[in-house]
């Protein structure tokens with residue numbers, strides 16, 4: 524039986540860890556050829572190896588999404604390698620140093636915005652022209668529940684993720700008539716290396732506290748986000764665009 528994204532060429536940024544790795548694996552399982560991008564080569568290459576071990580097709584590209592010419596090169600290389608770009612999961616992101624609004628330094632603020640917000644914009648800036656050339660495509664950005672509500676102690680991060688939802692909605696409207704759909708996922712607390720680092724950073728982010736914040740009573744798994752991304756990339760969601768899809772164990776329903 525054909526997979527949900529059979530034969531599609533997809534790009535996953537931040538594909539070397541956590542949610543990006545799970546998405547790359549799920550998209551490959553569903554028949555896509557996957558360009559895995561990350562600024563940490565070890566993680567990205569490991570994801571490619573995992574896909575190939577399961578009989579899938581993937582390649583790694585080293586790129587920092589905060590650096591304009593690296594983003595441009597990342598899209599160019601994807602098209603050179605696989606001939607086109609059908610779907611992009613713009614997922615690379617950082618938590619930065621968790622602080623409240625007052626304690627946040629300018630350097631921390633700028634770094635978080637450069638990767639989480641400007642990085643997503645840069646990716647779309649270079650992905651959309653390629654999709655227009657081909658007659659269409661699908662983009663799935665990674666926002667967060669911190670894009671839908673305030674999150675005390677993660678000031679700059681929360682601002683960046685609200686921004687990702689704004690970029691997503693705007694690009695969706697701009698290119699809806701050009702056969703390009705743009706959505707984002709809004710994960711709740713997902714057990715990845717990012718959350719491991721958060722838990723190590725402060726007792727405010729203890730395992731129990733994070734689990735209690737989730738109405739469902741546990742953290743999510745990266746694979747549970749990946750299934751949403753696969754659906755948004757597939758034709759099964761053909762009438763969905765401009766949507767911030769919360770996959771969050773009920774976090775925003777509280």
Ligand SMILES: NC(=O)c1ccc[n+]([C@@H]2O[C@H](COP(=O)([O-])OP(=O)(O)OC[C@H]3O[C@@H](n4cnc5c(N)ncnc54)[C@H](O)[C@@H]3O)[C@@H](O)[C@H]2O)c1
Pocket residue numbers: 536537538539540541542543560561562563566586587588589614615616617618638642665666667668709710711712713714715716717718
């Ligand atoms: N884990 C969660 O609870 C959670 C919740 C909501 C949203 N998110 C978002 O999901 C995305 C993935 O997070 P994760 O939990 O898998 O984190 P992670 O730290 O496990 O993985 C992030 C990956 O992105 C890469 N990366 C970071 N900055 C990059 C850059 N400038 N260029 C290229 N690659 C870069 C890292 O090297 C890493 O491989 C992020 O955007 C994050 O903000 C995570």
